[in-house]
Amino acid sequence: MPEGKVLGKPVTRLEDQPLVTGRGRYVGDINFPHQLHMRIARSVHAHAEIRSIDTSRARALPGVFAVWTSDDIPEVGPVDFRADRASEVLKPYRQPVLARGRVRYVGDPVVAIFAEDAYVAEDAAELVDIDYSPLRIIVSADEDPGEFEPGRTTEAAFLTHTFGDVDGAFAKAHKVIELDLHTGRHSGVPLETRGAIGRYDAATDILELHGAAKVLHRNRDTLVNMLGCNPDQLHVHESHVGGGFGIRGELYPEDVLVLVAAKRLGRPVKWIEDRYEHLMCANQGREQHHLARVAVDKDGRILAMEDKIFHDQGGYVRTHGYNVANRTMCMLTGLYDVPAFRAVTHYRLTNKTPCATYRAPGRFESTFVRERLVDAVAAELGLDPVEIRRRNLIRPEQMPYKLEFDEANVENLEFDSGDYPLLFKKALDMFGWNTLQEELKRRRAAGEMIGAGMGLFLEEGGRGPSDGARIAVDSRGGVEVVTGGASLGQGFETAMAQICAEALGVDYRKIRVIHGQTDRIPYGIGAHATRATVLTGGAVHVTALAVRAKALDMASELLQLPVDSLEIVDGTVRQRSNPRGPTITLGDIAKRLAPGSKVLGGRQPGLWAEEFFNPKDTVFPYGVHLAVVKVDPGTGGVTVERFMVAYDVGRAVNPAMVEGQLVGGCLQGLGGALYEEFIYDDQGQPLAATLADYLLPTLGEAPDIEVLITEDAPSPLNPLGIKSAGEGGINGVGAAIAGAIGDAIGRPGAIRRMPVTPQRLRDILRADGR
Numbered sequence: 001m002p003e004g005k006v007l008g009k010p011v012t013r014l015e016d017q018p019l020v021t022g023r024g025r026y027v028g029d030i031n032f033p034h035q036l037h038m039r040i041a042r043s044v045h046a047h048a049e050i051r052s053i054d055t056s057r058a059r060a061l062p063g064v065f066a067v068w069t070s071d072d073i074p075e076v077g078p079v080d081f082r083a084d085r086a087s088e089v090l091k092p093y094r095q096p097v098l099a100r101g102r103v104r105y106v107g108d109p110v111v112a113i114f115a116e117d118a119y120v121a122e123d124a125a126e127l128v129d130i131d132y133s134p135l136r137i138i139v140s141a142d143e144d145p146g147e148f149e150p151g152r153t154t155e156a157a158f159l160t161h162t163f164g165d166v167d168g169a170f171a172k173a174h175k176v177i178e179l180d181l182h183t184g185r186h187s188g189v190p191l192e193t194r195g196a197i198g199r200y201d202a203a204t205d206i207l208e209l210h211g212a213a214k215v216l217h218r219n220r221d222t223l224v225n226m227l228g229c230n231p232d233q234l235h236v237h238e239s240h241v242g243g244g245f246g247i248r249g250e251l252y253p254e255d256v257l258v259l260v261a262a263k264r265l266g267r268p269v270k271w272i273e274d275r276y277e278h279l280m281c282a283n284q285g286r287e288q289h290h291l292a293r294v295a296v297d298k299d300g301r302i303l304a305m306e307d308k309i310f311h312d313q314g315g316y317v318r319t320h321g322y323n324v325a326n327r328t329m330c331m332l333t334g335l336y337d338v339p340a341f342r343a344v345t346h347y348r349l350t351n352k353t354p355c356a357t358y359r360a361p362g363r364f365e366s367t368f369v370r371e372r373l374v375d376a377v378a379a380e381l382g383l384d385p386v387e388i389r390r391r392n393l394i395r396p397e398q399m400p401y402k403l404e405f406d407e408a409n410v411e412n413l414e415f416d417s418g419d420y421p422l423l424f425k426k427a428l429d430m431f432g433w434n435t436l437q438e439e440l441k442r443r444r445a446a447g448e449m450i451g452a453g454m455g456l457f458l459e460e461g462g463r464g465p466s467d468g469a470r471i472a473v474d475s476r477g478g479v480e481v482v483t484g485g486a487s488l489g490q491g492f493e494t495a496m497a498q499i500c501a502e503a504l505g506v507d508y509r510k511i512r513v514i515h516g517q518t519d520r521i522p523y524g525i526g527a528h529a530t531r532a533t534v535l536t537g538g539a540v541h542v543t544a545l546a547v548r549a550k551a552l553d554m555a556s557e558l559l560q561l562p563v564d565s566l567e568i569v570d571g572t573v574r575q576r577s578n579p580r581g582p583t584i585t586l587g588d589i590a591k592r593l594a595p596g597s598k599v600l601g602g603r604q605p606g607l608w609a610e611e612f613f614n615p616k617d618t619v620f621p622y623g624v625h626l627a628v629v630k631v632d633p634g635t636g637g638v639t640v641e642r643f644m645v646a647y648d649v650g651r652a653v654n655p656a657m658v659e660g661q662l663v664g665g666c667l668q669g670l671g672g673a674l675y676e677e678f679i680y681d682d683q684g685q686p687l688a689a690t691l692a693d694y695l696l697p698t699l700g701e702a703p704d705i706e707v708l709i710t711e712d713a714p715s716p717l718n719p720l721g722i723k724s725a726g727e728g729g730i731n732g733v734g735a736a737i738a739g740a741i742g743d744a745i746g747r748p749g750a751i752r753r754m755p756v757t758p759q760r761l762r763d764i765l766r767a768d769g770r
Helices: 017-020 056-060 088-093 118-126 164-171 217-225 253-265 273-282 323-330 363-383 385-392 419-433 433-445 490-503 533-558 585-591 655-675 732-747 758-767
Strands: 038-044 048-054 066-067 109-115 129-134 145-147 153-161 176-185 193-200 207-212 233-236 270-272 287-294 302-312 340-350 401-403 412-416 449-458 467-473 479-482 510-513 566-569 571-573 607-613 622-631 638-648 703-711
Touching: 017 571, 038 118, 038 253, 038 273, 048 109, 056 066, 066 118, 088 153, 109 118, 109 253, 153 323, 164 287, 164 302, 164 340, 176 363, 193 253, 207 217, 207 253, 217 233, 217 253, 253 270, 287 363, 302 323, 302 363, 323 340, 323 363, 323 585, 363 385, 363 449, 363 732, 385 419, 385 449, 419 433, 419 622, 419 638, 419 703, 433 449, 433 622, 467 533, 479 490, 479 533, 490 510, 490 533, 490 585, 490 638, 490 703, 533 566, 533 571, 533 607, 571 585, 585 607, 622 732, 638 655, 638 732, 655 703, 655 732, 732 758
Parallel strands: 038 270, 207 233, 302 340, 479 510, 638 703
Antiparallel strands: 038 109, 048 129, 066 109, 153 340, 176 287, 193 207, 193 270, 287 302, 401 412, 449 622, 467 479, 467 607, 566 571, 622 638
16 A cells, blocks of 8 residues: 555454454443433324323332323423424424323333333333323325324325426326335334433533434434533433444434433433334334326437325424435436426325434435336336436436426535446446346246346435534644544444545554544534535545644744645655655654644644535435346245445545445345335234344345445545445345346336235236236
């Protein structure tokens, strides 16, 4: 590796040593003296009025310290939104910390029990007597809206995204293809369930929340507003996190309860959910019904797209507002040049677990819909699925490509850079697509149900508005990077260290990255929506350059050499043309800049800097997913024989970590495409609240994922050209698998619902007499 060149290299991760040696510190490992344990008594009804709550038996159990209903915390409001763009019309649909008056899904928190022991708390929860009066239960967004509360219906919002002459395009179309499509309800199932510990220090009047993740500063700000304290009175701390995927780290009722209880009861309060609670109460996602259609000319070029969406939000609107529905609509045209578009969403609440963001929220769903439409066009017109896509892709010379919506309250999009046809060609070539088609023909002739499919997609990441970083060099040459970012296992510390090392000229292994501690830095964007590398990485880059400039300025004076003749290599300043000449280390420069130093002059003491990165827009990476599947006509089972992820990241900070993100995301996508689904009966009772019923893909179902990472279209919106990688592995999986199954059974448009379970596929085959 060239001296100082670490960016773009698959260097060893910095954060893994404690994790692989059993020394990680997860929320379950954190304990404080005299702590209480919290357990929640939850609703067993999907929708009902609470007629009465009797907690006397629970209170009488030895070891129980306190029992709360909503009447005990009237000052605590509902869990607020963290999204600034969340509409005022959604506020009445927020979730109370403990149910007030009625419950709206099975698992809705009703009573909080605090006890000396976690098992006592669990026993006490069983002793709470709640009298319910059942109400109408809605289990599908397709049903007519009901009553959320008196005077308010369960259709919380009606959303629209429009551009171009949609009606005119459909009127002149050569063909109009309509599809009725469903994306099934599923979510991230991290190894570590949710947990939180509240602790109050009366001496300093500081509340602490331990076990937070993802968006610590935003959650702190939300909690400050809810609890009526100042930001410096609430410290939020991240521990190691056993998986995030969008659902960990959002603010839930339990997070609020442990803080309120810690302060009121005067003892630390710990809550850890079990797997049953997690599958019943943590954010779910994806469930949408699409009535989609596309207008095309005789050559298969898209004239317009239209979609009517029924979004199933579950029992409440949680912290994300209607972000998932918005992302579904605004990203539905994807990387195709679509002249006209209209989408409407009926944003409806049902009596199921609330939904929120899950890896590639809205994009997984919209890619499935869009690619199903494109496959249907190819089948209807007798065109090759590859060719129909080539004809409709946005061309490189159209960049930056703008989507300007008619609605004043809808954010316009500008795709920053990309060569979509080039990546498509590279992916097909690497996969051996043309040769594969001949192989598939031979295997079908031999009686196998075998097919191939594809999903092309656009991603977005690095959304602002800004993030900052502090970087300081100590007298021994050690470098500390303090950020408001968060680590969810994606390699955040390593990526930030690589970016800092490249800009500053030090060994990345000598950099300590601090994150997830709101008392160390007052701001931070966290790690969500693939922001971290672009946004926080951009801040680290500009801050490291500021430290570098300060070091070179001081070194120039000390070495009596021009600044532009100097370089920093492995933490040492030297003359570029004479590496063996006079040198000085960054540690020695830091000593010279110590407060009180005689050489300070007018300089600020210390070798440190704090800077911000303020991108003007979002970056848009893009990808291609290709799949080969084999169908067992007897069982309806699907075997994924091959799967490939091709993805352009603009510039990869660490290709090995990018590949890990893509492979992990892809396997999650296979779960959503074939196995995972939260099912409810007509009474709103969850039927998949254990891992025996909620099926996750295992190594036995996982193919070897082929990965192609390209850097053909660096982003012009940040100095490193970085895009993002966290969600590119999952986005197009459903679309590619659906296309491959349709190809295998000889019915290109047959797959219209995910997941494609054996039962559903057998029904399709039976309908064909097969």
